Amino acid sequence: MTYATDTPGNTLKPSAPGLIVFPMTEGDVRKIVTFAAKYRIRVVGKCSGHDQLQRSNGYGVIQLVTTKGFKNISYNETDHTITFGAGNAHADTYAFLAEKKRFAVGGTWAYVCPAGCLSNGCYGFFTKEFGTGADNVVGLRFMLFNGTTLNLDATGPHRDLFWAILGGGASSYGVLLGITAKTYEAPDQFIIMKVFLSVWPTNMTKDDGVPSVFTRFLTNLTWYQTVPDHISWQLDHKPADMNMLLQISYTGRTTVEVATEELSALIAEWTEAGYYQIHGVEGYSDVADFAVKNSGPGAPIRRVSQSIYVDANQEALDKVAALWEMLYSGNFESPVGSDPFDGAFFFWAQYRYGSGSYAGKAPHVARGMRTAMMEIAHENVWMKQADDMDRAPISNMVKELMEPLGNSSYQNHCSSWASYNVYDDYKTRFYQNWEGLTAVKKKYDPCNLYVVQYGPGWDLPKATCGLSSTTSTKRPPPKRPPPRRHA
The missing domain is CATH 3.30.43.10 (Uridine Diphospho-n-acetylenolpyruvylglucosamine Reductase, domain 2)
Incomplete structure (x- = not known):
């Protein structure tokens, strides 16, 4: 230690x-x-x-x-569950299961620990089909404040604590030591298709009265519901180039030929409507391989990240489309920082929700993760403290635009900005x-x-x-025999 x-x-x-x-x-x-x-x-x-x-x-x-500790991982061949210590990252558990041609539902970032991710819901590549990570946990090993260790599950005497941990406040109740979760048969190959789409049909603009790619497809609930649950994606906005990148994950347990056919159908739709530009397909041996190669380096030291869960509701989605169209209108510009390593504003969305997440059974996961069609987000990164006054206020402006669109909001740490993470409605915003x-x-x-x-x-x-006022380690005094009664 x-x-x-x-x-x-x-x-x-x-x-x-x-x-x-x-x-x-x-x-x-x-x-x-x-x-x-x-x-x-x-x-x-x-x-x-x-x-x-x-x-x-x-x-x-x-x-x-x-x-540093709690790195143990084991696999149960009988019920196909994985048990792992709370010190493992997703890269550790995914790589372990890859050798067994299995996968577990968890996050998309290789170096995030499942222990924290699962205790707050946790969405990833397979959430649309199989629910959140929390929905797939079957056992927890947990230590209370007095050193008592408990093995928790959904039906045992401490099931109230089991469900509270999964979505109800991370380490609010004690120390999480280990997790047991379901696993599923892995695809033969983990396929990512990267597609570039334009905002407006070829050689056309908003002035031509045509719908944007958002209203026609990407914020169209009816269209989204036709996409199979084993197809999900991340959308990265690129306003400077007037296009966007979709990184589509195909997680169906089928052959490469079937996967290619299904993905080609999406390309055909976008091509016919005039939004398609170019695409490429990448194959990975397993989820671990993809997660590690696509997680990238750590974020710069100064950062604000905000995200909103947007309900599967067309009225809310129309507002998202309007916000995104504004990003491409030229009216929103990110200031250039004084450091050459500064990043710009990044706007992205995760389309990881569907029948699996809607039907999840972990009762305390934030409502937004149950009713969402997508999570929309923006990131603002910079390097020098001198740029704080220029960069951070713009994030606050974006936050004001985004918050009305959803029912659950997260603003990540900005290491030098003191006004972040102020939520008066946290009891309903982050929990059920x-x-x-x-x-x-x-x-x-x-x-x-x-x-x-x-x-x-x-x-x-x-x-x-x-501890001394709730439990005592002293032995109770010995019982004295009753006094003898003389005749």
């Missing part, structure tokens, strides 16, 4: 932990949590730290990081059944020691008691 009192970037964040601990075993974790509970110190669990609401850190807390989650919180963490930003217990007094 190793310790640290600082990590790179802590001075830039407004909620730096007081002590960072890297446990290697469950025994290490037990020592940490019981020590913290005894002295009323808050503990926050962390793996990759990609949580968009900053629920993996906190000012003055003990931050428990699982990335806040009252039920609060009841679970009080039951399993009665002292409110595991408080994370915007998680259950956030609105209650923190660290109200310690």
Whole structure:
């Protein structure tokens, strides 16, 4: 077990932990949590730290990081489940399953940890067909504030805690140690088709009275519902080039020939309507291969990322189409930063939702992930603090344009901008059944020691008691025999 009192970037964040601990075993974790509970110190669990609401850190807390230990992975040949420690990243679990020609439902980013992703819903390449990652979890290994370790599932005596963890607030209840999840037969080849489409039909503009590619296809609910659940994509806007890139994922368990035929049908539709420009097909041996090769380097040090889940509702989708058309009108321009490594604004969307996500059974996953047709987002990245006053306010402007379009919003950390992540409606924006989650919180963490930003217990007094006031390690005094009665 190793310790640290600082990590790179802590001075830039407004909620730096007081002590960072890297446990290697469950025994290490037990020592940490019981020590913290005894002295009323808050503990926050962390793996990759990609949580968009900053629920993996906190000012003055003990931050428990699982990335050095808890790397175990095993596969059950009988029920085809995978069990893995909370320190694994998606790249680890995907690569392990690839050898067995299986896959698990998780995120799209190779270096994000499933432990955090699953506890907040987690969508990915297979969500449209099989639901969120949280819907596919069948077991959890979890440690409470007093060091008690529980094996949780959907039908056991602690099923309320099981479901609360899956979508109900990350490490709000204790420390997640391990996960068991369903797996499925993998495709022979993981196919990505990259397609460039124009905003307007060839040689035409909005002034010609023709529909944009958004209203005709990409925000057209009726059309989207004809696309099979094993076809999903990410859309990357490119306003400077007046086109967009669709990275289409084909996850059907069919032959390459069948996949090619289905994807060609999409190309034919877009070509006939006049929006198609060019495409190419890439084949990957498995999901791990694709995730690693397409995750890219880490983000620049200064960053704002905001996203909205947009309901499968045509009225809402029409508003998205209008916003996207504005991006291509020339009225919205991103300022150029002073550093040559600055990125511009990136606008993108994830089309990962469908019958699988709509029918998901994890009850506390944010409503937006259940009712969405897509997630739309923008990213703003820059390098120098001197550019803060130019860059960050534009993100706030975009946020005002985006928020009315959906029912669930996430704004990722901007390491130097103090006004981010202010949501007065967090109880309904990020969760379902806040009252039920609060009841679970009080039951399993009665002292409110595991408080994370915007998680259950956030609105209650923190660290109200310690381990000594809830449990006692002293032996009870021996019972004395009753006094003898004399005749």
